[in-house]
Amino acid sequence: MLKKIYLARYHGFCMGVNRAINITEDTAARAKGRVTILKEIVHNEAVVEKFRRQDVEQAFSVDDVSDGTLIISAHGVSPEVIAQASAKGLKVVDATCPLVSRIYDIINEAVSEGCHIIHYGESDHDETAGIVGHASKHITVAGSYEQLLALPEWKDRKLGLTVQTTAHKDEFAAVVKLAKEKWPEIRVFDTICNATTQRQAAILELAPKVDLILVVGSQTSANSKRLASISESVCAQAHLIGTAAEIDPTWFGDGTVVDAVGVSAGASTPQFLVEEVLKRLSEISGGKAETILLKTADTTS
């Protein structure tokens, strides 16, 4: 019988997502002509759908946008994309998260000092594409330990190591260890963002209190998937769900030992989806479960 519902201390929208959404709302309200978001402003269907309803268009390539304003998502893009949009006469509004832009600056500076960069991240993620585009001849992407170990010896090269903002800090620590064994002189730039670290730590805080963790977020959201995989590693049961409708009541049925459930949400998940999950869990408990909101000391990140 479900008795307690814990909400993670840090969950949901981060600074970069809040900023990108505010920029998009502001642009949609002020722009005279068409407004188009390049790809997804953040990786969450509810947010993407909200802007669709406000007549903000979506395109997957600059080639598909003929006029008006083009908004660059929180994940950022390569300079070529911005140049291509400007050359077409589009007004570019850049909602790239400042913590992603910071990686561009770190890489540009390291490259100017003669470094070749190894970027540890998902090769098919928008953030990675934007990062690579900032110094494509000087960056090699590794998406796994195996890919890292398979890289050349590069004995005469100065090397730098950067990492996807949403990576897990323990995984990155292991990557740093491997990299240092292979290239003792490599310069390490920890570019994991604070919001990611806080949300991951909040899962570890939840885990000992609960029998099951629900992470609210999209399958396309790297940080939500990461929270779900951390939850799976520290809790008996964990599920990544897009909405409250995906909660299966049998997870809490007779014969299960789920007395307490933990709820978290990825950095691109709107709070209303979290509230709907809390409401659904309360219904499943017959209104008997106590909801415990772990206090947030800092709501700015």
Ligand code: SF4
């Ligand atoms: S998760 Fe971090 S890097 Fe990504 S948008 Fe949020 S604050 Fe920026």
